[in-house]
Amino acid sequence: MVIFLVATRPEANPLITFLGLKPESGITSLPVYASRECRLVISGIGKVRAAASVGSMFGQQPDQPHVAVNMGCCASPNTKFKIGTVFAINHVRDAASGRCFGFEMLLDFGLPESALTTVDRPADRTSANELPTLIDMEGSAFAEAAGLFLPPHRILCFKVVSDYLDPESCSRKRMSDVMERFLPRLERIVHQATALQEPSPRLSEAVTSLLERLESRLRLTKTQRLRLRDYTTGFLLRHGRESEISFLDRYAQQTVRDKATRNALFARICHDLLA
Amino acid sequence: MTYWRSHFSHLYAERRALDYPLAQRLLRRFPSATVVPIDDYKELFARPRQHFQMQKRSMKLILAVKKDHLLYPGSHHAQDFGYPNFFYNTPVINCIYSCDYCYLQGKYPSANLVVFVNQSDFFAATKTAIQSRADPASPLYLALSYDTDLLAFESRVPFCRDWIEFTRREPELIVEIRTKSANFRHLRKVEPCSRVILAWTLSPDIVVSRYEKATPALSRRLESARQALESGWPVRLCFDPIMEIPQWRRVYEECIERVFSTLAPDQIRDVSVGSFRMNKDQYHRIRRQRPNSDIYYRDYDNQQGTVTYPRQVGREMTDIVCAFLERYINPERIAVWN
Numbered sequence: 101m102v103i104f105l106v107a108t109r110p111e112a113n114p115l116i117t118f119l120g121l122k123p124e125s126g127i128t129s130l131p132v133y134a135s136r137e138c139r140l141v142i143s144g145i146g147k148v149r150a151a152a153s154v155g156s157m158f159g160q161q162p163d164q165p166h167v168a169v170n171m172g173c174c175a176s177p178n179t180k181f182k183i184g185t186v187f188a189i190n191h192v193r194d195a196a197s198g199r200c201f202g203f204e205m206l207l208d209f210g211l212p213e214s215a216l217t218t219v220d221r222p223a224d225r226t227s228a229n230e231l232p233t234l235i236d237m238e239g240s241a242f243a244e245a246a247g248l249f250l251p252p253h254r255i256l257c258f259k260v261v262s263d264y265l266d267p268e269s270c271s272r273k274r275m276s277d278v279m280e281r282f283l284p285r286l287e288r289i290v291h292q293a294t295a296l297q298e299p300s301p302r303l304s305e306a307v308t309s310l311l312e313r314l315e316s317r318l319r320l321t322k323t324q325r326l327r328l329r330d331y332t333t334g335f336l337l338r339h340g341r342e343s344e345i346s347f348l349d350r351y352a353q354q355t356v357r358d359k360a361t362r363n364a365l366f367a368r369i370c371h372d373l374l375a
Numbered sequence: 376m377t378y379w380r381s382h383f384s385h386l387y388a389e390r391r392a393l394d395y396p397l398a399q400r401l402l403r404r405f406p407s408a409t410v411v412p413i414d415d416y417k418e419l420f421a422r423p424r425q426h427f428q429m430q431k432r433s434m435k436l437i438l439a440v441k442k443d444h445l446l447y448p449g450s451h452h453a454q455d456f457g458y459p460n461f462f463y464n465t466p467v468i469n470c471i472y473s474c475d476y477c478y479l480q481g482k483y484p485s486a487n488l489v490v491f492v493n494q495s496d497f498f499a500a501t502k503t504a505i506q507s508r509a510d511p512a513s514p515l516y517l518a519l520s521y522d523t524d525l526l527a528f529e530s531r532v533p534f535c536r537d538w539i540e541f542t543r544r545e546p547e548l549i550v551e552i553r554t555k556s557a558n559f560r561h562l563r564k565v566e567p568c569s570r571v572i573l574a575w576t577l578s579p580d581i582v583v584s585r586y587e588k589a590t591p592a593l594s595r596r597l598e599s600a601r602q603a604l605e606s607g608w609p610v611r612l613c614f615d616p617i618m619e620i621p622q623w624r625r626v627y628e629e630c631i632e633r634v635f636s637t638l639a640p641d642q643i644r645d646v647s648v649g650s651f652r653m654n655k656d657q658y659h660r661i662r663r664q665r666p667n668s669d670i671y672y673r674d675y676d677n678q679q680g681t682v683t684y685p686r687q688v689g690r691e692m693t694d695i696v697c698a699f700l701e702r703y704i705n706p707e708r709i710a711v712w713n
Contacts, residue, residue, distance in 0.1 A: 190385065191411045202411065202419045205385050206433045208378040213409055251424040295377040298426050299667045334672025374673065375621070 102167045102293045103157050104140040105150065107238050110272040111172050112142050114279045118286055128156045138290060147194075147218065147241035154245035167254045167293040168246040171282060173262035173275050174216065174236040175223060181261050183274075184281045187214040187234060189257035194240035195219045195231070201243035204253040207292045209285065216240075216259060222267040234259055254296050258282065258289070307332065307342060314352045314369075318362050328366075331373035347372060380433045382471070385409045387419055387487075388438040395492035397532060398438045404531050405436070413437075420468075420485045427664050430486035431473050441465075441491040445500035449518065452478075452654065452681065454647050454710050458516030458549065460508040464501070466491055466534050467523040472555060475586040475668040476616055479522060481657025488523075490532060498541050505547050514546075514570075520553045526573075527556035535562060539571050546570075553613065555587065557595035559602045567607040572644060574611035575600045579630035582618050586670065593630065597637045609644040614700070615712065616651040617692050618670075619684060624695055631699045640703035648700065649712030650692045652683035689713070 106112040109131070115121075121133035121140055130153055131142040143153035150170075158166065174187075188211040193200045195217050205213070215233040218240035223231055239257055246255045262278045263270045282289075303311070311332060315325050335345060351369055356362040386408040392398045393412070402410065413419055416439035449461035468489040469479055480486075491497070505515045519525055525534045535552055539562070542550050553574040562573075575596050578586075583593055591599075604610050612634065620626060651670070653661075655677055662671040675682045683689055693711050700709055 190409060191413075198414075200413060200418055202387060202413065204425075204430065205380055205409070205435070206429065208380045208384075210378070215411065247422070247424070251426045251429070252422060253426055253429045292377060296429070298429055298664070330672045333666070334669040337667065337669035337672065370674070 101164065102138045102169060102290050104138065105143050105153055105157070105168065105170045105238070105242055106140060107143055107145050107150070107172050108272075108275065109142055110275040111279050112140060113276055114283060115140060115171065115286065118283050119290075130156060132157075137294065143238065146237050147220065150238035151241040151245040154242055154249070158246065158249035165254070165297050166250065167256065167296055168242070168250055169289065169293060170239060170242040170257045171279075172236060172238065172259060173270065173278060174234045174239075174259035175263050175265045175267070175270075176234055176261045177227075177229075177231055177265055179264050183261055183263070184278045186211055186258060186260045186281050186285060188212070189214060189216045189234070189239065189259055191215040192239040192243050192257065193217050193233070194244075199240065199244065201240060201247065202252075203243070203255060203257055206253055207296070209258075209289055209292060211258070211285065214259075216257065223265055224267065225265045227265070231265075234261070235265070251298075254293075256289075256293060258285075303329070303333065303336070304342060307336070307345060310345070310348055310352065314348055317352050317354065318356050318365060320362070320366065324366055327370065328373075331370055335373045382434045383408055383436045383488075384433065385411060385435045386438065387411045387413050387416070387435060389413055389416055389440055392438045392440050392492045395440070395494075397490070397492040397494060401436065401438060401490065401492075401532060408436070415439075416489055420483075420487060420489055422484070425485045427480050427483075427486045427661075434469075434471070435487045437487055437489045438492055439489055440493045441496065445497050446504050446517075449516075450521075452652060452712075453518065453521065454649070454712055455516065456645065456647070456710055459510040459513050460504075460515045461518075462504060462515065463518040463521045464497060465522045466494065466497055466519065466538075467525060467528060467532075469522070470524045471527050472524060472590045473588045474555075474590065475588070475665065475670050476618070476651055476653070478653050478657050478661075480665060481653070481660040482522070488528075494534075494537060501541070501548065502545070505545060508547075514549050517548060517550045518553065519550050524554050524556055525552055526554035526558045526561070529556075529558050529561040533561070536565055539565055539568055542571050543568050551611065553611075555590045555596060557591040557599040559599040559606075562608075563602070563606065567609075569609060572609045572611050573600075573603050574613055574647075576613045576615060577630070577634060578614075578618075579620075579626045581620060581626060585620070586618060586668070593633070597634060601637055604638060604642045610638075610642070611644050611647065612638075613647045614696055615647050615649040617648065617696055618651055619673075619688065619692065623692065627696050628699050631696070631703070635703045643704060643708070645708040645710060646700055646704055647710045647712070648693050648696050650684050650689040652681050652689075652712070655680045655682050658682040 124132045124134040133140045143149045190213045216239045217233045260278045416437050455461035549570045551572045555576045676685045
């Protein structure tokens with residue numbers, strides 16, 4: 101599942117509408133919207149809220165293959181970037197601690213890239229020289245907190261320029277307007293993010309059911325069951341076709357009355373699977 | 376459709392590394408790469424929960440300055456070829472190839488390539504090690520290309536050339552550059568040095584296609600080795616690791632016949648042979664991340680922290696491959712890892 105973290109409601113609204121997300125209740129006290137493949141949490145502004153939201157979203161299901169995406173507005177000290185320009189963030193630095201997080205740029209989203217600096221309070225033009233990159237108030241905390249739960253390749257960050265270090269100019273309407281610039285890219289981002297899953301060859305239902313029959317019929321020990329699954333996986337990786345595993349069927353017809361027979365039979369199965 | 380970025384689309388560079396000539400060369404070599412300055416390579420390379428196999432799909436380059444451990448004592452998993460002063464170093468960490476059996480997948484947390492740009496410090500450390508070696512009667516034997524494939528990377532950074540010139544100036548130094556590449560052409564104009572051993576890892580085609588992804592075919596490696604011999608370089612052949620594949624006897628016999636129909640046996644300096652083996656912790660780390668290779672679903676023995684074929688199987692494999700080799704090569708020139 102792709103989980104979006106967005107700081108404010110005006111930023112979130114265009115995404116919620118576009119993705120067809122529905123309010124989800126009862127999981128956390130935070131506003132959460134969800135569909136079958138995406139969830140979106142409105143974290144509130146600042147690092148603490150961003151980190152707490154990440155914890156609340158990912159702490160519940162730490163082992164799930166989620167992808168975390170931070171999307172939102174940012175300020176640019178550089179006026180050469182037009183308001184509404186969308187960036188894929190490749191690196192974020194926390195201005196207060198100096199800590200950095202490099203996003204793994206495995207996928208091409210067809211967007212220009214930039215580094216990001218996360219600050220604790222809204223920055224204005226006076227800090228333009230000290231902050232040469234795009235500036236936001238959540239990115240570093242999002243990345244660091246997400247890094248506690250997810251592998252780095254499943255943590256993504258996108259920002260859209262909403263102002264030139266002039267927070268006063270950034271009305272709710274402007275925030276929603278610039279966030280709409282994400283929409284033409286959103287489908288691709290979701291689709292690509294979904295592809296960021298590690299290889300995991302799972303045994304099909306048919307093979308699993310065959311193994312379960314075999315395990316119960318031969319009364320295999322726990323260790324033997326694990327070995328059987330390992331060898332079967334190896335066999336299927338080597339031979340490619342599931343139909344070739346059907347020879348195990350004949351072992352599943354047999355009955356064992358003692359450990360010695362069971363172990364001898366298991367040794368023969370292992371031998372066949374390692375061939 | 377998923378759009379994976381090309382390899383080396385990004386170049387992460389330690390700020391202090393940027394001034395080194397090697398870093399400048401790499402920046403020129405990858406002009407369209409996005410350069411991201413960082414403080415310390417470990418903040419990127421050594422962070423937890425990285426996925427080696429996912430990173431292999433789009434490897435990045437990290438330029439760094441190595442501050443310590445410029446030389447390591449040789450591992451007992453590797454052969455010392457009778458040299459008591461056996462060391463290896465890591466001018467580059469990780470490899471552009473993606474072999475299923477490679478221990479690097481379990482040794483390092485990241486698949487991104489780290490290039491250490493402070494080459495002069497590596498040379499200085501090697502000089503010091505030569506002077507202080509434990510057995511002064513024997514030269515210092517240095518394996519340059521264990522945690523990488525330097526020759527495969529030669530078109531990007533001329534590490535091999537630089538180390539060859541360094542070795543030429545150090546009479547008490549012998550280096551081995553081990554490779555699976557077909558890149559001898561990059562050394563073609565370099566004067567051979569009798570103390571630089573170019574070592575090719577050779578595997579039957581079926582092993583190459585099944586387990587040595589992205590590497591050149593056996594024929595191309597052989598052609599490269601042949602050119603090296605023709606130019607007068609000492610050449611070592613490594614049948615290491617030998618893999619227990621179906622009909623491995625016939626497969627390896629045919630492979631060895633093919634090797635020596637291309638290369639003149641009497642010109643080969645020596646041959647090394649070893650069956651698949653790996654440090655136990657590295658093996659388990661790889662198994663977790665590489666569930667799609669059948670190598671990690673077999674029966675192995677744990678022999679004092681080394682995962683390898685059961686002793687009898689491993690011994691049989693090396694004995695039989697050695698017997699095939701002895702048809703061409705004097706047994707004294709065959710080194711075996713047992």
